[in-house]
């Protein structure tokens with residue numbers, strides 16, 4: 001374990017300011033991914049900025065008729081919230097398919113978006129990994145890659161990366177992609193929004209960059225649109241065990257039906 005400093009942020013502005021002044025620092029929320037990565041020497045932040053006391057653990061209505069999930073809502077409180085489970089059951093179902101009850105009690109919605117891949121080599125600092133150490137090589141492409149990407153890995157596929165075949169391991173994010181959620185962030189230059197499909201990025205030539213959040217930006221909330229596809233939906237997760245395992249493949253599907261005809265459809269694939 002490395003030495004690091006610890007600060008508790010008392011406001012969004014000061015949290016962002018602290019991070020902007022020390023880009024080797026990291027925000028910590030539930031700690032369920034970051035602490036593991038620090039124990040394995042994969043992440044080596046010089047400072048942890050604890051954001052747990054920021055006022056971001058609420059669910060509120062948006063002007064557009066949707067719901068705003070504060071970034072510090074836990075996965076459990078989100079999934080079991082009356083409004084979320086009634087209006088966005090696809091999201092509740094996907095969240096409850098992930099991790100374990102204890103982990104969901106600690107894991108936050110913001111942290112879920114930011115969790116790193118579960119590629120074995122990424123966690124093993126004795127092996128080459130372009131995501132952990134750019135330019136070192138990818139151990140998975142010719143290695144043990146049962147949990148890695150299927151789509152986009154064949155020669156000739158558009159956007160194929162020859163540097164990384166890792167996937168994002170989240171269940172919640174697959175439902176958020178299908179629902180076309182929007183990520184709200186705050187940085188030194190103010191607030192901005194990122195459509196969910198533009199939040200996570202393909203590995204390309206820079207697999208160490210997982211997403212389009214800037215280093216000095218904080219996720220403050222996730223906006224769900226008014227339509228939650230609450231009547232016709234399913235989240236299917238295939239995995240090695242029936243609980244407490246990451247998806248080998250997963251699908252979030254949602255349909256709008258009128259008189260027996262499909263009028264709108266959303267499908268997002270994970271794992």
Ligand SMILES: Cc1cc2nc3c(=O)[nH]c(=O)nc-3n(C[C@H](O)[C@H](O)[C@H](O)COP(=O)(O)OP(=O)(O)OC[C@H]3O[C@@H](n4cnc5c(N)ncnc54)[C@H](O)[C@@H]3O)c2cc1C
Nearest residue numbers: 029030031032033034098099108110111112114170171219
């Ligand atoms: C054994 C195990 C099994 C799991 N199984 C599953 C599973 O099946 N499905 C699934 O989806 N997930 C699974 N998870 C992952 C779990 O859901 C994530 O670890 C969790 O959601 C991360 O949230 P956190 O609040 O603990 O993040 P932390 O560990 O605190 O932080 C993770 C990262 O997010 C950043 N961060 C946190 N909050 C913010 C914010 N507001 N703005 C900007 N950056 C932020 C941190 O700096 C850090 O880099 C599992 C985890 C474990 C340990």
Ligand code: SF4
Nearest residue numbers: 119129130138164165
């Ligand atoms: S698939 Fe990506 S994360 Fe895994 S070893 Fe290759 S570069 Fe690293």
